[in-house]
Amino acid sequence: MRINAHYLELKDDYLFAEIANRVSAFQSAHPTARIIRLGIGDVTLPLPRTAVEAMRAAAADMGETSTFKGYGDYPGYAFLREAIAGYYQTKEIALEMDEIFVGDGAKSDLGNILDIFGPDNTVLIPDPVYPVYVDTNVMAGRRVTYVNGSAENGFLPLPEESLHADVIYLCSPNNPTGAVYSRSGLKRWVDYALDNRAVILFDAAYEAFIHDPNLPTSIFEIEGARRCAIEFCSLSKTAGFTGVRCGYTVVPRELTADGVPLNKLWLRRQATKFNGVSYITQRGASAVFTPDGLTEARANIAYYLENARLIREALSEMGIWFVGGENAPYIWLKCPNGLGSWAFFDKLLTEAHVVGTPGAGFGQNGEGYFRLTAFGARDNVVEALARLKADF
Amino acid sequence: MRINAHYLELKDDYLFAEIANRVSAFQSAHPTARIIRLGIGDVTLPLPRTAVEAMRAAAADMGETSTFKGYGDYPGYAFLREAIAGYYQTKEIALEMDEIFVGDGAKSDLGNILDIFGPDNTVLIPDPVYPVYVDTNVMAGRRVTYVNGSAENGFLPLPEESLHADVIYLCSPNNPTGAVYSRSGLKRWVDYALDNRAVILFDAAYEAFIHDPNLPTSIFEIEGARRCAIEFCSLSKTAGFTGVRCGYTVVPRELTADGVPLNKLWLRRQATKFNGVSYITQRGASAVFTPDGLTEARANIAYYLENARLIREALSEMGIWFVGGENAPYIWLKCPNGLGSWAFFDKLLTEAHVVGTPGAGFGQNGEGYFRLTAFGARDNVVEALARLKADF
Numbered sequence: 001m002r003i004n005a006h007y008l009e010l011k012d013d014y015l016f017a018e019i020a021n022r023v024s025a026f027q028s029a030h031p032t033a034r035i036i037r038l039g040i041g042d043v044t045l046p047l048p049r050t051a052v053e054a055m056r057a058a059a060a061d062m063g064e065t066s067t068f069k070g071y072g073d074y075p076g077y078a079f080l081r082e083a084i085a086g087y088y089q090t091k092e093i094a095l096e097m098d099e100i101f102v103g104d105g106a107k108s109d110l111g112n113i114l115d116i117f118g119p120d121n122t123v124l125i126p127d128p129v130y131p132v133y134v135d136t137n138v139m140a141g142r143r144v145t146y147v148n149g150s151a152e153n154g155f156l157p158l159p160e161e162s163l164h165a166d167v168i169y170l171c172s173p174n175n176p177t178g179a180v181y182s183r184s185g186l187k188r189w190v191d192y193a194l195d196n197r198a199v200i201l202f203d204a205a206y207e208a209f210i211h212d213p214n215l216p217t218s219i220f221e222i223e224g225a226r227r228c229a230i231e232f233c234s235l236s237k238t239a240g241f242t243g244v245r246c247g248y249t250v251v252p253r254e255l256t257a258d259g260v261p262l263n264k265l266w267l268r269r270q271a272t273k274f275n276g277v278s279y280i281t282q283r284g285a286s287a288v289f290t291p292d293g294l295t296e297a298r299a300n301i302a303y304y305l306e307n308a309r310l311i312r313e314a315l316s317e318m319g320i321w322f323v324g325g326e327n328a329p330y331i332w333l334k335c336p337n338g339l340g341s342w343a344f345f346d347k348l349l350t351e352a353h354v355v356g357t358p359g360a361g362f363g364q365n366g367e368g369y370f371r372l373t374a375f376g377a378r379d380n381v382v383e384a385l386a387r388l389k390a391d392f
Numbered sequence: 393m394r395i396n397a398h399y400l401e402l403k404d405d406y407l408f409a410e411i412a413n414r415v416s417a418f419q420s421a422h423p424t425a426r427i428i429r430l431g432i433g434d435v436t437l438p439l440p441r442t443a444v445e446a447m448r449a450a451a452a453d454m455g456e457t458s459t460f461k462g463y464g465d466y467p468g469y470a471f472l473r474e475a476i477a478g479y480y481q482t483k484e485i486a487l488e489m490d491e492i493f494v495g496d497g498a499k500s501d502l503g504n505i506l507d508i509f510g511p512d513n514t515v516l517i518p519d520p521v522y523p524v525y526v527d528t529n530v531m532a533g534r535r536v537t538y539v540n541g542s543a544e545n546g547f548l549p550l551p552e553e554s555l556h557a558d559v560i561y562l563c564s565p566n567n568p569t570g571a572v573y574s575r576s577g578l579k580r581w582v583d584y585a586l587d588n589r590a591v592i593l594f595d596a597a598y599e600a601f602i603h604d605p606n607l608p609t610s611i612f613e614i615e616g617a618r619r620c621a622i623e624f625c626s627l628s629k630t631a632g633f634t635g636v637r638c639g640y641t642v643v644p645r646e647l648t649a650d651g652v653p654l655n656k657l658w659l660r661r662q663a664t665k666f667n668g669v670s671y672i673t674q675r676g677a678s679a680v681f682t683p684d685g686l687t688e689a690r691a692n693i694a695y696y697l698e699n700a701r702l703i704r705e706a707l708s709e710m711g712i713w714f715v716g717g718e719n720a721p722y723i724w725l726k727c728p729n730g731l732g733s734w735a736f737f738d739k740l741l742t743e744a745h746v747v748g749t750p751g752a753g754f755g756q757n758g759e760g761y762f763r764l765t766a767f768g769a770r771d772n773v774v775e776a777l778a779r780l781k782a783d784f
Contacts, residue, residue, distance in 0.1 A: 001558035001591045002510040003649045007657050013664075042462035052455035055672060056448045062636065063444035069635040070434035104496055104667070111665030112504075115531065118394040135664045139507065166393040199393050243461040243671045244454065257395045265399050272405075272527045273503030275496070279635045280447060281670055 006141045013131070015361035019345070026349055035349075036384040038311075038372045039357040041175075043240045045303060047284070048296035051239060054287035058280040069279040074271045076102025076248070080282045083289035084248050093220045095250060099263065101270060102277050102285075105247040106205045106234040111136045112273070113201065113230065113249070116265040117167060124165035126157050128176055128362035128369070130203070133169045142167075149365050155179040155323050155332060159192035166198050170219070173206035176362045176371040177332035178308075178324015180215050186222045193228040199255065199262070200229040205247075208238040208301055210327040226252040230262070237329065239288040239297040246277055246285040304329050307381045308374035314385040318392060329374040332359065336392055344370055352387040398533045405523070407753035411737070418741055427741075428776040430703075430764045431749040433567075435632045437695060439676070440688035443631060446679035450672040461671040466663045468494025468640070472674045475681035476640050485612045487642060491655065493662060494669050494677075497639040498597045498626040503528045504665070505593065505622065505641070508657040509559060516557035518549050520568055520754035520761070522595070525561045534559075541757050547571040547715050547724060551584035558590050562611070565598040568754045568763040569724035570700075570716015572607050578614045585620040591647065591654070592621040597639075600630040600693055602719040618644040622654070629721065631680040631689040638669055638677040696721050699773045700766035706777040710784060721766040724751065728784055736762055744779040 019039065027035060046052075061067035075081065081100040088095050103109045114136055123137045127146040137144050145163060149155035155177040159165075170189060172181040181189075193200045202219040210217045219229045231250040235241035251263040287293045308325035315322050315333055325331035335344035341358035348354050348370075359369030374381070411431065419427060438444075453459035467473065473492045480487050495501045506528055515529045519538040529536050537555060541547035547569040551557075562581060564573040573581075585592045594611040602609045611621045623642040627633035643655040679685045700717035707714045707725055717723035727736035733750035740746050740762075751761030766773070 001513055001589060001649055003652055003654070003657060004508050004510050007508065007660060008652070010660065013660070044457075044460070044462070046457050046460040047454045049455060052451050055451040055454075059444050059447040059451060059672070059676075062439045062447075063441060065436075065438050068436070068438040068632075070436070070632075071634045104669075107667045108665060116396050116399065118396050121393055132664050139661075139664065197393060240460075240462075242463045242667075245667060245670045257393050260395055260400070262395070265395060268399060268402065268405070269531070272524050272531070273500060275499045275634075275637060277496075278637045278670060278673055280451070280672060284451075 004139065006139050009138050010135055013135070015131070015357070019355065019357065022346070022349065023355055033353045035353045035355060036376070036380045036387075037355045038376055038381070038384055039355045040373055040375050042242050042375060043237065043300075044375055044377060045240055045300045047240050047244070048288060048293050048300070050287045050290060050293040050296060051284040055280050055284040058283035062279065072276040072279055072282070074274065074276055075100065075267065076277060077279070077282050080286045083286040087289050088218070088220075091218055091221065093218055096253065099250055099252055101249045101251065101266060102282060103247050103249055103270075103274070104245040104277055105236060106203060106232040107132060109247055109249045110201060110203060110232050112269065113266065114140055115269050115273075116262060117199075121166035122164060123167045123169070124163070124198075125169045126171075127364060128155070128359060128366035129169070130171060130175045131362065146363070149177065149179075151321065151334065156181055156185055158185060158188050161192070165196055168193055168198050168200045169203065170200055171203040171205070173209055173328035174324070174330070175206065176330055176357070176359065176366070178326075178328035178330035179332070180210060180327045182214070183216050183222065186216055186219060190219070190222045190224045190228060194224055197257075198228065199257075200225070202229050202231045204231050204233045206237050206328055207233060208297070209305065209329055211305070212327050215327055220250070220252070226254045228255065230255065235285050235288055238301075239293070240300060241285070244281055244284060246281050303378070304374045307376060307378060310381055310385060311372055311374060314389060318389060325374065331372045331374070333370050333372065335368055335370050338368070341367055341370055348388075352384070352391045354384045354387060396531065398531050401530050402527055405527070407523070407749070411747065411749065414738070414741065415747055425745045427745045427747060428768070428772045428779075429747045430768055430773070430776055431747045432765055432767050434634050434767060435629065435692075436767055436769060437632055437692045439632050439636070440680060440685050440692070442679045442682060442685040442688060443676040447672050447676040450675035454671065464668040464671055464674070466666065466668055467492065467659065468669060469671070469674050472678045475678040479681050480610070480612075483610055483613065485610055488645065491642055491644055493641045493643065493658060494674060495639050495641055495662075495666070496637040496669055497628060498595060498624040499524060501639055501641045502593060502595060502624050504661065505658065506532055507661050507665075508654060509591075513558035514556060515559045515561070516555065516590075517561045518563075519756060520547070520751060520758035521561070522563060522567045523754065538755070541569065541571075543713065543726065548573055548577055550577060550580050553584070557588055560585055560590050560592045561595065562592055563595040563597070565601055565720035566716070566722070567598065568722055568749070568751065568758070570718075570720035570722035571724070572602060572719045574606070575608050575614065578608055578611060582611070582614045582616045582620060586616055589649075590620065591649075592617070594621050594623045596623050596625045598629055598720055599625060600689070601697065601721055603697070604719050607719055612642070612644070618646045620647065622647065627677050627680055630693075631685070632692060633677070636673055636676060638673050695770070696766045699768060699770060702773055702777060703764055703766060706781060710781060717766065723764045723766070725762050725764065727760055727762050731760070733759055733762055740780075744776070744783045746776045746779060
């Protein structure tokens with residue numbers, strides 16, 4: 001038996017392990033130092049009460065013969081798909097039920113969707129980038145080319161007409177930079193995809209952090225996107241579901257290749273290699289889309305965005321260049337004094353006892369940059385910023 | 393962009409759709425007929441009370457800051473992996489924590505595991521078979537060869553030394569036949585796999601139905617299996633988790649190819665394309681492995697096995713040849729009077745108003761056979777059997 005040799009081409013996934021090692025070494029040498037983590041990519045506030053109550057009731061359903069649920073539909077229960085369609089309606093986007101697929105998270109679907117594409121496609125990925133876009137394609141042996149994010153384009157690269165691509169990754173609001181594409185920026189990408197007969201894999205996991213009404217929260221707000229884009233979204237950051245696992249993927253009916261609807265291929269993939277999401281989880285997710293659920297989820301997001309505002313304010317006062325943090329939980333800053341990402345990491349850790357994420361871990365254009373996140377507790381954010389201002 | 397052209401080679405997945413169409417047509421034509429379904433592959437009894445309570449408590453945990461859980465470890469929480477290791481200990485099988493991977497079901501893991509194997513492996517699959525073994529390999533363009541189940545070998549085919557294989561599927565207790573391999577049968581497969589440097593993908597989803605102490609419930613009861621086998625198991629049939637979604641996969645440390653531990657490849661696959669199973673689900677699953685949980689789960693299995701016993705008894709009285717149903721929820725019978733699978737399906741439906749599953753849907757060796765399942769309610773099973781005895 002032979003292994004998939006492409007796995008041997010993967011780079012070691014060492015970013016967060018290396019961070020943990022350095023933090024642990026410092027803490028051992030300085031046991032009294034109170035380290036504050038502003039590098040965390042996970043939510044910290046508890047779930048909306050309505051989601052908790054819905055899941056408790058659903059668990060009880062599973063204990064009674066009359067309300068017990070076995071296998072559900074592969075693409076998800078109608079009650080949840082209707083709730084998701086209702087959410088899109090508030091964005092003035094009309095979806096059919098068979099365009100919506102409930103899954104166990106955007107990460108799973110973003111990885112698994114590649115199953116329906118041939119290995120001989122050229123993949124275009126912005127740098128810096130969420131590392132799994134690259135790794136999942138390396139695993140399949142696909143050619144990967146990059147477009148460059150930079151301070152000059154505000155880390156929102158636009159298509160280069162000279163470059164051909166078949167599969168394009170976009171993430172807006174962006175992880176790791178927090179930058180958000182405008183409608184005209186996304187229109188450029190949609191037009192480019194249509195010209196290249198390419199598909200855009202649009203990662204909208206952070207869409208709920210957009211409060212500026214001029215910014216698009218879905219690729220399907222852009223004309224032509226239904227013929228070239230798949231959208232991935234998640235309850236993880238919208239409602240704190242990182243530990244509950246529920247996402248959804250929208251594959252429009254118009255999206256075809258060689259006359260084959262991708263929608264049907266994805267349904268076949270899911271029916272063959274997946275068995276749906278827990279009924280309990282789906283009840284919790286559908287509760288998030290009720291008026292009470294949305295109000296509670298948005299209160300949590302407002303808390304994180306206030307953290308982000310405090311971080312932006314402090315960086316501005318310190319004269320440090322940054323993007324993000326306005327409609328996103330991530331703030332992407334230029335390391336002061338021309339420091340490299342890891343040098344700044346060490347300085348921040350040893351002098352301010354604050355932990356962030358070196359930008360170099362997200363691609364070569366990340367070198368010299370640094371990611372802070374807004375997912376911490378308010379007291380810690382305030383304390384960390386006071387230390388930064390005192391030390392830099 | 394080009395699609396994965398192998399998807400076009402898939403046969404239409406029409407078995408259960410065709411059954412639904414025929415049943416629906418008959419019911420329309422005979423609105424007063426009370427149709428009983430003995431074809432159902434899903435559980436019907438509610439979850440063990442201890443699992444429900446654990447999930448209700450876990451959902452409440454997610455609503456409080458102090459007990460909230462975000463991302464879990466990719467391979468599953470330690471509390472669940474320890475519970476699974478404890479379950480294996482009762483089988484006198486010692487597992488290390490890093491050999492156990494919690495997933496969202498055996499079907500997902502059986503499909504996704506193929507990611508770590510190259511496309512140029514030869515896959516050996518018994519016929520009749522659970523269709524997703526075939527489809528997941530067709531999707532990847534792998535060569536599939538078959539070994540033949542038949543009445544002569546009791547639908548427990550053994551390896552043919554003349555045939556080379558790299559990846560071997562075994563399912564015991566078997567879906568669809570309910571046949572269970574003996575230790576000596578499995579030993580033949582393990583020896584063959586070691587000789588061929590092949591890997592056995594051992595689907596143990598129905599292991600909890602084995603009550604005969606002479607039959608192996610895990611491939612790891614067989615000497616040498618740790619060097620050639622991966623085991624897939626699930627709470628779906630063990631504890632009624634078909635709608636909750638929790639399984640586990642065991643990849644022993646000794647299992648390597650070209651010096652690479654498959655364990656590490658699978659961890660990398662899961663870390664890249666999966667984000668773990670819901671904390672709530674994992675709490676429910678670990679409750680199943682407590683003494684109370686096991687007692688309740690086994691009571692449900694005893695109920696299904698009594699259904700199976702009644703079906704076997706009736707078939708014996710009628711002089712119909714069958715296998716299975718003794719340590720499995722499936723009974724695989726030879727259609728009486730030389731009927732084909734679909735002809736018998738129609739006869740059973742129109743004369744006895746009973747629905748089963750045509751064996752032809754599980755491969756060419758299934759033609760002329762028929763699957764009944766023990767997952768129905770007792771009253772329905774008794775009534776269906778009375779009709780069978782009256783009509784045949």
